Amino acid sequence: MTPKIALIARVGAHKSFLDAGVERLGVRGYDTPYGPSRPVHFFRHEGLEFALLSRHGEQGYEISAPFINSRANLYALKDLGVEKVLAWVAPGSLNGDMAPGDLVVPHDVLDEGKGGPHTFYAGVGWGFIRNHPLFCPELRKGLLAALAGVPFRVRDGAVYVATTGPRLETAAEIRKFRFLGGDLVGQTLAPEVFLARELELCYAALTYVVNYAEGLAERPYQPGVLFEGLATAAELARVAAVEKAFPEIILKVLPALAGAPRSCPCPRLMERYRLRGDLGDDWKTWVR
Numbered sequence: 414m415t416p417k418i419a420l421i422a423r424v425g426a427h428k429s430f431l432d433a434g435v436e437r438l439g440v441r442g443y444d445t446p447y448g449p450s451r452p453v454h455f456f457r458h459e460g461l462e463f464a465l466l467s468r469h470g471e472q473g474y475e476i477s478a479p480f481i482n483s484r485a486n487l488y489a490l491k492d493l494g495v496e497k498v499l500a501w502v503a504p505g506s507l508n509g510d511m512a513p514g515d516l517v518v519p520h521d522v523l524d525e526g527k528g529g530p531h532t533f534y535a536g537v538g539w540g541f542i543r544n545h546p547l548f549c550p551e552l553r554k555g556l557l558a559a560l561a562g563v564p565f566r567v568r569d570g571a572v573y574v575a576t577t578g579p580r581l582e583t584a585a586e587i588r589k590f591r592f593l594g595g596d597l598v599g600q601t602l603a604p605e606v607f608l609a610r611e612l613e614l615c616y617a618a619l620t621y622v623v624n625y626a627e628g629l630a631e632r633p634y635q636p637g638v639l640f641e642g643l644a645t646a647a648e649l650a651r652v653a654a655v656e657k658a659f660p661e662i663i664l665k666v667l668p669a670l671a672g673a674p675r676s677c678p679c680p681r682l683m684e685r686y687r688l689r690g691d692l693g694d695d696w697k698t699w700v701r
């Protein structure tokens with residue numbers, strides 16, 4: 414099993430593919446210098462092998478965003494020979510034009526989080542990586558082309574504001590993030606995207622909006638329901654339709670992403686340090 418592409422997705426994502434009849438070749442966990450990764454599932458669909466990892470858990474919501482071991486997860490994928498990563502993410506909307514159930518391909522991140530380890534390169538002199546373009550331009554292009562014709566509204570471009578979690582944001586924080594130019598808010602894309610770049614992985618995100626962020630609409634507090642009433646039943650129904658279509662959407666876009674050229678900057682994000690003689694060919698000697 415030598416998948417070159419991986420999907421990092423929601424809770425129990427492997428079950429969606431199994432239910433859709435996609436062939437699973439195996440599953441295993443990896444011990445890494447940063448601790449164990451989440452289990453990696455290997456699937457094959459129409460000749461394309463891909464790896465799949467659920468950030469938050471296999472059976473249910475087992476670990477909240479600030480405690481996800483993104484370093485272990487990405488180290489395991491890199492060790493497998495993965496070159497491209499698609500992140501499937503469920504943010505809230507800061508932008509009245511991006512509604513629950515919309516698919517949005519972000520182009521930038523505003524990192525407002527104060528979460529856990531954010532680098533592989535602690536205590537060394539490398540890792541000063543330029544972050545524009547932040548997401549792999551070839552993967553973004555392939556993703557947007559492959560999404561043409563899906564029965565959901567697709568938006569090209571958004572600034573994703575990353576917060577720490579697990580708590581949701583206050584209305585005042587949401588006002589600040591909107592003022593700063595944010596379109597989406599969530600807890601998972603950072604530090605994941607930055608860590609992926611440190612390992613020279615191509616990385617792009619496909620997000621689906623799950624709610625309007627706090628304060629965008631007047632919503633009474635409802636104990637015991639999802640987001641305590643932040644989303645309406647109609648909005649949650651639109652979100653459920655996207656979640657139902659998740660395996661179809663992914664199987665539609667993955668071949669396009671697998672076929673995208675790596676003529677992007679991603680494979681050479683650390684080139685400066687190679688040329689400087691700090692880094693050798695074996696990436697495992699780069700990380701700490």
Ligand SMILES: [Zn+2]
Nearest residue numbers: 549615677679
């Ligand atoms: Zn790339």
